Amino acid sequence: MRLKSLWKYKYLYLFLFPAIIYYFIFAYIPMYGITLGFKEFQFNKSIWEMPWAGMQYFDQFINYYKFWDLIRNTLFISFLKLLFGFPAALGLALLLNEIRSRWFKRMIQTVSYLPFFVSWVVVMTLFSKILSPNAGPINELKTKWFGGDPIFFIGDPSWFHSIVVLSDVWKHVGWNTIIFLAAISAINPELYEAASMDGARRFQRMWYITLPSIRPIIGIMLILSMGGLMSAGYEQIYLMRQPSNLAVSEILDTYIIHMGLRQGYYSLATVAGMFQGVVSLVIIFAANSISRRASGVSLW
């Protein structure tokens, strides 16, 4: 009888079947694969069969002399991106919201989404060309107006963080306005009308109506970005990473890729990946519960 009632849903289960298999293979088996971090890697065996190695690789990773550099670089880059990227997107959304001309607003939005749709490889090429010390426009203007030698922006470690933040904001600012603009457009227009009647000026309406109304979305976006704190956008950093700036550019992800995929220290790299995953999970749970208690905004 029970089975017969399930039979009614046969097509629905059939529809879900590939997804269940997919997530099992490509998400849950790799979760089991974390045990590789506590095993002795052997080339011709599966992870299941490899002998246990205990906490050896975990200790090795934690005691790695650059461990704190990795953590610091990762968190610092993420933090900078959040510090500049978040207000930039919110600010751009507020500015766009003040534009009356529909076609102008739409045109600027279309242009601002553009960088989101190209890969990091292209974005970094654009920046390296425009900032190039050989015949790049920025350096040519700089030497023409201010004299001095061209600056090798992309290779100079002291410019690293500026370039990272600038290119990240450039790539994502337009896209990130979508959500804020959506939240703003959902605000009841009567609020604005009532405020105008009472003599509220433009900035007052922005400050006292727009911003408070989209607070939940701001909160949710902040919590979501907490989950990415430990990854710092590895595609971009991997592409910018070069011997001259390793001291500032080596983050957890590039370390994992370098040690694991390039050098073959699989167990060590697995442990580093697990560390990253677990800390991210803890951060997002903590951010969620803090936010829920402090402001009532939460993901679940």
Next chain:
Amino acid sequence: MVYKETLGEKWFTISNYLFLILFGCSTVYLFFYILVLSFNDGIDALKGGIYFWPREFTLANYQTAFGNPNIMSAFRLSVLRAGVGTFLSVLLTSMAAYALLRKDLPGRKYIIFYCFFTTLFSGGIIPLYMLYKEIGLINSIWIYIIPGMYSFFNIIIIRTYFENIPHSLSESARMDGAGDLRIFFQIYLPLSKPVLATIALFVAVAHWNDWVTGAFFVNNPDLIPAATLLQKVLAETSFEANAMQQSMNSDLMAKAVSNTTPEALRMAFVIIVTIPVLCVYPFLQKYFVQGVMIGSIKE
């Protein structure tokens, strides 16, 4: 608005327009600069001073790029994976979304959590690599298709769209004896073109731009998509750190050096990779903005 603007507010309006124009222009200019360089003679470009227009106009960079068998086979692979991958992904994702739409489905909650949890925690890239090796995806063309098949976020976006389709439609179809298969293919899919177009755009762009898979999990030169080839070609210059070496060791581009420079050829390559995406997304703007809104508000 009925009320009168103050002087300060007028200034704000003007400077707001000016700022946004400046913002838009600088965004476009980065692409435009590469476009200009790609149409300029490579040797001449080394002298600098080109900002807004090619100084010595040439099509040689593009002719060489389109004549290069490596670049062309990389493009074929990119088109193939984007086409097949997007089709399968959109079909399977919307099937899952349809199944999860039905609140009476036994076990629905558990299945959603089962999928959702993977967005919170993953095994990391090394266990994934081991898995790919174990099941033979390394150096296989399927590595471009299968691992990116589903995304929980996309399932939710489509499901939310499905929720807005009037329930009465499927109910009356069911009365007429239609099963889930027919309701899905003949009612839900045709009515969901905007969201399907959005998801197809996201997935296709992700395929087109994915250089990571080819760079980390494939070392067969015949199975390198355009995005990865571009990364490899650009990495050879290592952001011009070793400008001396760049013309020496770019064997991929060796045939080209006769009538263009590797650098100019790269610029043409960047433009060729970028153009297809730029031609598509503005037409779908209305839809993907809706898609993002649905996804974000529901999450």
